[in-house]
Amino acid sequence: MTELILPARAARIDIAPNARANDVLLSLRDVHLSYVDTPVLKGIDLAVRRGEAVSIIGPSGSGKSTILRCINGLIAPQRGEIHVDGIDVRAQKTDPQRIALRKRIGFVFQQYNLFPHLSVLENLTIAPMRVLGRSRAEAESDAHALLAKVRLADKADAHPGALSGGQQQRVAIARTLAMRPDLILFDEVTSALDPETVGEVLNVIGELADEGQTCVLVTHEMRFAEDISDEVFFTEGGVIVEHGRAAQIFGNPSNDRTRLFLQRARGEDRAGRVRRRA
Template identity: 65%
Template sequence: MNTFANNAIVRLEDVHLSFGQTEVLKGIDLTVNKGDAVSIIGPSGSGKSTILRCINALVAPQSGRITVGGTRVDQLTKESERIALRKRVGIVFQQYNLFPHLTVLDNIVLAPTRILGVDRREAEKLARHLLEKVRLVEKANAYPGQLSGGQQQRVAIARALAMKPELVLFDEVTSALDPETVGEVLWVIRDLVRDGMTSILVTHEMRFAEEISDTVVFTENGRVVDRGSPEQIFRNPDNPRVRQFVSGLSGHNAMRDGEGI
């Protein structure tokens, strides 16, 4: 697992985290190399989203080492240091969380201009370029409330990219979408991964994870149960639990129905 260690941009070692009495992460190890796409799969409540939140310091683990691009995240004590980290790590949420009072363009421009101090014109240029990438140029002046879920999620991706992050975390970004718009969001992520953007995805879209991932990690109950190439995890799982999970997904997409939201 450490073959490409020099290339690692994210590394978690023995990360433990509890919320009160509930132990959510029970010793997570994870390495993500630069330019790779890593999918984290597993049943609900296995701590997948929490792993992402640890990586950009939205939550702090009780023990373990987290390194992101040379920064020891677990040793950050000041809020300003955590902010500096979050500028480098983009995150896209399940519920998109766009800013409803701003147009699509302003949603994307806000962080670069207000946080990084980028010139407004330059930020707009980048924003339009990103909107092109997510195929929403024509919606630049629309408000989030006027967009479909899939469109909002694509704007959220563009908004995260506008900060020119070193890696992007995708937290179940299609779980809240109706099936018709899932495809357009996956398209955008697929493009990003092909362009070499380092991505960590928590997802229930198994077929998609299989297609785009360099590594798939299976977690359950706060532990990594198995990891490997998509082929190994989905086609020839050694681990009996993974085999059971994967075979339970008829056509890989049954999860979407089971997931509810």
């Protein structure tokens, strides 16, 4: 991984000024999920307050991405409770119910999933017009503002195939924002990018967090997770081994397994930067 230059964290701007500081937007309690006889999640407890940025870290296969998919209803756990702003996610059984839920939960995946035959502007306006019922003028006005926000104001008429991976991922973030979600889930959004384009995507996410957008991130970018996160959850083997404020988890973890994981992750990070400089 190339060394990233991340901007200093700005003061938080609350996007929900009437929300209390302890207002829990997302909660998971005792969530269990198994595939046949293979347990994947073994009693996940997690809470995210409105306006927080939370990172889920841990080794590959520890259940991180599965947690995100349970939050927005893509996967149904066998046991436990999941609530988003008071909505019982597991109780949303019909297509209209799931669509209504996913209007409020944005999901940015590893792959960009843009429509290749549509322009960047069309990729941003199609869902607000068809799902939210916005007029073309309103949707396009929002889309241009969001493209400026992710530093792609000059790419409205381009097609995804003409963009770099980092540019496509920023378009995917802008498309998610166009739905004005309460919560955004980011699933390893830099894993498919060239090292040179990772920073431009992480900077956009960092700015969203600084503005008070509630985010849950699954990431292997440890330096970024330490910088952006209010709370950090370390998972292994389908359980949350340790969680706490970012400064505590990265500065003085209490669990030996967390400490070993971070030592190895930081060692790989440093080695990667040295190799690329050589």
